[in-house]
Amino acid sequence: MSHSIFVSDLHLTPERPAASGLFFDFVGRTAVQAEALYILGDLFDYWVGDDDLAEAFNASVAQALRGLAGRGISLHLMQGNRDLLLGTGFAAHCGAELIVDPTVLDLYGTRTLLMHGDTLCTGDVEYQKFRAYARDPETQRKFLAQPLAERRLRMTGMRAESEKSKRDKAPDIMDVTVTAVEQTLRNHGYPRLIHGHTHRPARHLHVVDGHPCERWVLSDWYGRGGYLRCDSKGCRAEWL
Numbered sequence: 001m002s003h004s005i006f007v008s009d010l011h012l013t014p015e016r017p018a019a020s021g022l023f024f025d026f027v028g029r030t031a032v033q034a035e036a037l038y039i040l041g042d043l044f045d046y047w048v049g050d051d052d053l054a055e056a057f058n059a060s061v062a063q064a065l066r067g068l069a070g071r072g073i074s075l076h077l078m079q080g081n082r083d084l085l086l087g088t089g090f091a092a093h094c095g096a097e098l099i100v101d102p103t104v105l106d107l108y109g110t111r112t113l114l115m116h117g118d119t120l121c122t123g124d125v126e127y128q129k130f131r132a133y134a135r136d137p138e139t140q141r142k143f144l145a146q147p148l149a150e151r152r153l154r155m156t157g158m159r160a161e162s163e164k165s166k167r168d169k170a171p172d173i174m175d176v177t178v179t180a181v182e183q184t185l186r187n188h189g190y191p192r193l194i195h196g197h198t199h200r201p202a203r204h205l206h207v208v209d210g211h212p213c214e215r216w217v218l219s220d221w222y223g224r225g226g227y228l229r230c231d232s233k234g235c236r237a238e239w240l
Contacts, residue, residue: 002035002231004035004036004231006218007040007218008078008116008195009196010023010044011082011222012044013045015045023061024064025240026225027064035073038076040117040196040218041082042082044082047085047090049085049151050089053089053090069094075097076099077091077094077098078101080118080197081134104188108232109232111188112192113193115184119180121175122177174198182208190213193214194216195217196217199220201217202216204216219237224239226240
């Protein structure tokens with residue numbers, strides 16, 4: 001049966017060889033059987049710009065995705081909070097489409113909203129302020145104007161600060177806010193919602209203004225790794 005696959009929060013990096021191994025195996029055994037693969041953000045643990053494609057690990061990931069595209073698999077990439085600088089250059093190199101957050105599509109007859117998910121975490125005020133700063137075009141222009149080596153060093157420092165900040169926060173603050181989810185579903189016509197970011201894989205059912213709306217949260221790849229498989233009969237979570 002024709003189906004599409006959704007993943008997010010792989011956080012690929014040479015420092016996590018187990019996750020990288022899962023990814024390459026996933027591409028060769030699982031994704032190749034789908035008609036479409038959607039990566040909803042944080043494919044990489046960090047991304048300093050599309051001019052870093054020459055780095056061996058980055059090139060190997062791009063090559064694997066390009067191989068899928070070459071076999072007729074429709075590829076779609078969304079920026080996450082870790083790889084928000086992932087651009088059209090990388091997408092083109094992979095033979096993929098860079099999609100915006102949020103994106104609505106007709107998925108086998110069901111209106112479906114795709115998001116990375118971080119904009120739904122409105123309770124984390126500190127993060128939302130940083131998100132606005134990091135996505136400001138002028139901020140990005142200045143960062144990308146720096147030498148590649150300096151960008152890598154700065155990104156490593158920012159990642160360390162982010163991890164420390166998360167340890168100091170209450171866990172619930174970093175999850176979605178129900179009111180934000182419901183308003184988003186309302187704004188987009190009560191669709192099914194698929195997102196990642198929170199690392200809390202689950203299926204939720206929201207009833208918004210009398211409309212039942214299914215919400216799927218994708219798993220991260222810090223452990224087993226997983227994906228969501230959707231076809232004309234619905235969606236189901238699968239583990240690798």
